[in-house]
Amino acid sequence: MIQDINILKFQTKTNNCYVFDAITNNIYQVRQNDLDGISNTNFGRENGIRDLESNTPDIRKQVSKNAKTLIIEITEKCNLRCSYCVFDDESKIKERSHGKKSISLKEAKDSVSSFYERTNKEEAFIVFYGGEPLLEFEKIKDIVAHADTISNKKIKYSITTNGIPLNNEKLEFLIKNNFLITFSIDGPKTVNDKYRFKKNKKGVFEELVSKIESIKDNYPEYYSEKVLFNCVINNTEEIDLINKFFAESKIIDSKKVRFSAELSNSEEINKHISNAAVELFNETEKKEILLRPIEQSFIGNLIAKVNHRKLDKYASQGKKICVPFSNRTYIRSSGEIQFCERIQDYGVVSSTTKEDLELASKKIYSEFLSFKKEECSRCFAYNFCEFCPASFMENGKLNKTTSKIKCDGFRKDVKESIRIYIEKNETEQK
Structure with missing residues (x-):
């Protein structure tokens, strides 16, 4: 090649x-x-x-008239002490700490109001985030009531939870308000409970699975449409166990699972997964190749993007561009406003007026463009790339080493995905 x-x-x-x-x-x-x-x-x-300037979005319009998602860190509190959590004192990623701080109801309502004013009034989402957001259930109810009132129930809701605080009252509220629920589960009991446990070190697998099974049995339509899962992979040696669990599970459809690599170990994990997927494609001449759940999530979905790519003058339209405070607006439990939940103290703003957020967005976008412009303009993987400023953060700053590691790995995956796509088409045409 x-x-x-x-x-x-x-x-x-x-x-x-x-x-x-x-x-x-x-x-x-x-x-x-x-x-x-x-x-x-x-x-x-x-x-x-590549001319990146011609692909620059209309930041003013996106921030002030087309904001999409508000993420509310409703609390720092959590009932678990997952070993890899960025809130944990023992985490290698020194991002935040477990605390007792929760957002004030006034700050939350004000953030919802200012956010909705910046949307197109038709498509708007609020994500409840933590810590463990269900520990502030009464506050969630008040925020939803406020959001429904100002938007005439146009806003849609989502929550990411470890599931342990969930009970019938909370579930009925989530179902009534059509919440998208993402449960965190990291594989079979032996793997999940190794990393996800309570303060007393007791694992939560059986308790969580029992609740998931109850939702599926009692609310099958809601479960099918509104329940997703997130799995964090911590060790390459556990990939086979995790694949087997989700592939064989009668409760969890592997297509509903989002897999991600534990941050401090992501390079090794991503490389292992990509190599495993490529080896499988190389070993078979079958037209239909059934990847295991994790490999499908990483490489299989990228091959699908190649298959459905836009062409010619529309090619760059397939590229997702992060416009700070449009794609996401994040309010922390402290009341600080940022453009993403995956960063530390970068891009903090004190005002949520349209004008101030526009200026902040332009500044962050300009810094990111300056940071990546030369590399992105020459990168063959650009049109398939979903990396954003948060992807290259290290200790609250854009980091060249982190950028190189992630981009080199992604370019390798794109090369292999295009090659596999070509060879798969050749096989199908025989």
């Missing part, structure tokens, strides 16, 4: 040769003798450098 700026060249197992043009997302089959000589001039370009 030979690489040029925004061009990938492939020779498949059948000795067919292809070129992927990352500016237009087109894939061309070429003669073997022509492969090495193909360059950007063949596509009518002097060079392959």
